Amino acid sequence: MSEELKSFRDTFKRWIEKEIIPFHEEWEKAGMVPRELYKKAGEQGFLCPLVKEEYGGLGLDYHFSAVITEELSFAMVSGVAFWLHSDIIVPYIEHYGNETQKQKYLPGCVSGDYVTAVAMTEPGTGSDLQGISTKAVLEGDHWVLNGAKTFISNGHVANLYVVVAETPAKDPNQKFKSLSLFLVEENDVGFERGRKLQKIGLKAQDTAELAFVNCRIPKDRLLGEEGKGFIYLSNELAQERLGVAIMSQAMAEKCVEITADYVKGRKAFKKRIADFQNTRFKLAECATEVKVGRAFVDRLIEIHAKEKCSTVEASMAKTWCSEMFCRVADECLQLHGGYGYMWEYTIARAYADARVQRIYAGTNEIMKEIIARDLLDK
Ligand SMILES: Cc1cc2nc3c(=O)[nH]c(=O)nc-3n(C[C@H](O)[C@H](O)[C@H](O)COP(=O)(O)OP(=O)(O)OC[C@H]3O[C@@H](n4cnc5c(N)ncnc54)[C@H](O)[C@@H]3O)c2cc1C
Known part of the structure; x- marks a missing residue:
């Protein structure tokens, strides 16, 4: 470094x-x-x-x-x-x-x-981006947006939104060519923030619903070219997925560190929890998993800092690190006993925060599709 x-x-x-x-x-x-x-x-x-x-x-x-x-x-x-x-x-x-x-x-x-947010997901579709139904129609000097988005991180704290909407298709058989990106500001007419959603983790992050009701934005808020939204989103996904891998990796490392401290301090049957063979083996396994993850993640950071890591490798890292984080958080929580289930303990928060890493930024099932397509369909 x-x-x-x-x-x-x-x-x-x-x-x-x-x-x-x-x-x-x-x-x-x-x-x-x-x-x-x-x-x-x-x-x-x-x-x-x-x-x-x-x-x-x-x-x-x-x-x-x-x-x-x-x-x-x-x-x-x-x-x-x-x-x-x-x-x-x-x-x-x-x-x-x-x-x-x-x-x-x-x-x-x-x-x-x-402060920005990106609004792709809708109540009716998440993984299948081409299924979105928010529409944008050009009327004179304005685009008029209608539709609803959900699960939008930074939904309330943001004041600038990159919104994915469907623009009239030139070829109805190629729907990916009808997605476009727009910049929406918080005070735009017809833009509304909805509920802040109650989640099992990421408690301090606002994840919200958004609504566009005849939302009028100036014509020049189209981002890039009309109909290229899907391509733009695909181009940037590697960095998003690498970000999830980095987060998952670092939080998993922290889980091992805090659990090692905890088991050294607590006793049962006149022994430290750290002295039971189960504890030693479980933590040894977790420590090994995070070491493996660290090697992969650091390698991709190096590549990404120089050129751009591939979507396939970023998808592999996102999947593996988020699943590893869930395994590690679960084992480490178990070693905390009942205290691990208490919100005031960091491991409880880690456990709750881990779960979504397998879902957002593209679910791990979609990641595996991307990896398999590269392996099998070329
Ligand atoms: C906390 C949080 C924050 C989020 N932040 C944002 C945000 O800022 N902006 C935004 O736009 N979205 C955001 N999302 C949405 C997130 O990206 C979607 O939830 C995710 O892409 C999955 O979409 P879905 O929930 O509609 O699930 P669905 O697409 O309905 O999937 C349901 C299940 O089916 C599986 N599945 C779907 N298609 C396939 C397939 N082809 N093969 C195999 N399995 C499949 C999925 O993997 C999943 O297990 C956020 C979500 C959460 C929970």
Whole structure:
């Protein structure tokens, strides 16, 4: 690790200890983090490290993004979705926006004045993106959007949304060519935030429903070309999936660390829990699993920082690391006994946060389809 990266990590870690950890429990109760957190992070240069300097960013490589995601995961502060903003959504604007859009939005994304969300999933469809029914129709100088989205992370805290909608198809047999991306701002007429959904984990993250009722947005809020939305989304998926792998990996490592501490401190039958052979073997297995994951994840971070890791490899890492995290969190919770089931214990939160890693950013079943297609259908 370079000196620059190491010092960035140390500074960010100290910032988490000061600005996030003391408040995270309060944010869990509120069901969201405050928008000001993004402003504070932006002031310190912790948002969008990849954005080019001409748009207010630092133009750093992916190692810096990975460090941010890792440190938030080691700290188990799952409400803070900087990775979603910086590494998933803002790249759509930087890669597919026109110059005017980039000048207008990117500096605010870096400073935290804009907090972003991406709205793909709908009540009727998630995995099958081509099944979406939110429509966008051009009327004079405006696009008019109608439809509903659900499960949208940052749904309430965000003020800028990348929305996937269906535009009139040139060829009805090629529906993927009728998906387009739009930039919707929180005050746009006809845009409404709905319920904040109650989840079993990620308690401080707001996951919400959104509605578009004759939502009128200026014509120039189309992001990229009409009909290319599906291609744009596919191009960016590797980074999203690598992000989930990094989070899962770091949280699994933390589970092993806190459990090793816990079993050394607690006794049963006049012995430390750490002295039972079952404990030793289970933790040895977990420690080995996280070592294997670390080798894979670090290799992909290296590749991704230089070129771009492939969608297939990112899908493999997302699947393997999220499943490993679930296994490790489950075993480590068991070693905590009843305390492991109590919300005040970090392992309980880790267990609850682990489950969704297999579902969002494309379910693991869809990941396996992608991997199998590459293996078998070429
Ligand atoms: C906490 C949370 C945050 C989220 N954040 C966002 C967000 O910010 N933006 C956003 O747009 N979406 C978001 N999502 C939605 C998420 O991406 C979807 O839930 C996910 O893609 C699955 O879609 P679905 O829920 O409709 O399940 P479905 O697509 O209905 O799938 C149900 C089951 O069928 C399986 N299945 C489906 N198709 C196949 C197939 N071809 N082969 C084998 N099995 C299949 C799935 O793997 C799954 O097990 C979030 C979800 C959660 C839970």
